[in-house]
Amino acid sequence: MTVVVVGAGPAGLTAAAALAGRHDVLVLEREAAPGGIPRHSDHLGYGIRDLHRFVSGPAYARRLTAAALSSGARLETEATVTGWAGDRALEVTSPRGRRIISASAIVLATGARERPRPARLIPGDRPDGVYTTGQLQQLVHLRHLDIGRRAVIVGADLVSWSAVLTLRHAGCRPVLMTTPSTYSTPGRFPLFVPVLRRTRVVAVNGHGRVTSVDIEDLRTGSRRRIPCDTVVVTGDWVPEHELARLAGLPLDPGTRGPRVDTALATGRPGVFAAGNLLHPVDTADLAALDGRHVAPAVTAFLAGVPDDAPDDVRGVLLRCEPPLRWIAPQIVRPDGPPPVRGRLQLWSDAYVRFPRVVATQDGRRLASTRLPWPAAPGRVFRVPFTLVARADPTAGPVTVTLT
Incomplete structure (x- = not known):
């Protein structure tokens, strides 16, 4: 039985390594080299939770690639999946031609991307020197090009650092x-860069090359001009969900990735998803743990393990209310496994230092917990799965709120 993994980032490579010992595994990657975003993030901070190492992004990408190959997975680069030819058949285009690949199971691990400047509707001139973080890292670490001398960074998330x-x-x-937030994610290292909160870029100036940006204070409306020759727009992640959308998979309106249960199964039998396609965006090592987590569910599906839940009990939908933007996974099935690391993942648009999280179902409080870690914009917020574990599978959706 063939398992096709779409995407050779941390989630896809880890899933391939976990599955290759039992199944024929083919990994399809549209880039010329495997590894995903870490391969051009040439700084330390990778591999802590999955490999129990503290390595650079390129070293981390090499380790995951080597693990997948040594497990017996086949890896094909410059292979773009352009569509579907059946429930579990993919249309693939590469320099070797076009073909259809049929699989017994498919794992979508296509990751996420940052919104570029046009998608953020930042007005002004259209000079050179405006990049996303990914573009910047590729130009610096892969192509070794000169960037500029003074940079303004749009965003204050982990990726901004x-x-x-x-x-x-x-x-x-x-x-x-x-x-624009009142909160900025602290850097992992003391990097000493000024952060202007409650501000936004209202114009990029320059002809040929960036010369400055105009910054507006959202509280007072006052503006100031900052000289620079480089602008980096960071964060504001969206999942690479084109394949999921073309397949007609149910998408979650919050994450905009495919809706999955705690085993990371999507709405189509035999199609699974993992990594930052599901929760844009988490750290690379936690995306990799998704890849490890999905392997038993894929193996159970290939073994023909029946789903004992009757047709009218297909699982409880999880949803959230502001300031929570999204929750993942979104479905709790009867007798299903706990999610990765036994925690739900959420995204908060507000900073709450000691949050209390409450789960209710049909007006009944299921559980509540006060957590010792903050809910903060710009990074994933985790909540113990026990909060929703007592949900009635025959009742309505569970709503998770933050106070």
Whole structure:
């Protein structure tokens, strides 16, 4: 039985390594090299939770690739999946031609991407020198090009601090970060870059090359001009969900990725999903743990393990209310496994230092818990699965709220 994994990032490579010992596994990757985003994130901080190592992004990508290959998985790069030819058949285009690949099971691990400047509707001129973090890292670490001398970073998330490291590696000075939020995610290292909260970029200026940006204070409406020759737009992640959408898989309106249960099964039998396609965006090692988590469910499906739940009991839908933007996974099935690391993943648009999280179903409180870690914009917020474990499979959706 063939398992096709679409995407050779941390989730896809880890899933392939876990599955290859029992099944014929083919990994399809549209880029020329496997590894995903870590392969061009040339700084430390990778592999802590999955490999129990503290390595650079490229070293992490090499380790995951080697693990998948040594387990017996086949890896094909420059292979783009362009569509579906059946429930579990994929249309693939590569320099070797076009073909259809049929599989017994499919794992979608296509990851996520940052919104570029046009998608964020940042007005002004259209000069060179405006990048996403991914573009910046590829230009610096893979193509070794000169970037500039003064940079403004749009965003103040974890990936924004990754951009700071890349800029400094390239000899470009980050002069400030700007974020509309009242909260900025602390960097993992003392990088000493000024952060302007409750501000936004209202214009990029320059002809040929960026010369400055205009920053507006959201509280007062006042504006100031910051000289720079480089602008990096960071964060604001969206899942690479084109394949899921073309397959007609139910998508979650919050994550905009495929809706999955705690085993990471989608709405189509035999099609699973893992990694930042499901929760844009989490750290690479936690995306990799998704890949490890999905393997038993794929194996059970291939073994023909029946689903004992009757047709009218297909699972309880999880949903959330503001300031929570999304929750993953979204479905709890009877006798299903707990989610990865026994925790639900959520995204909060507000900072709450000691949050109380409450789960209700049909007006009945299921459970509540106060957590010692904060809910903060710009990073995934985790809640124990026990909060919703007592949900009635015959009742309505469970609503998770934050106070």
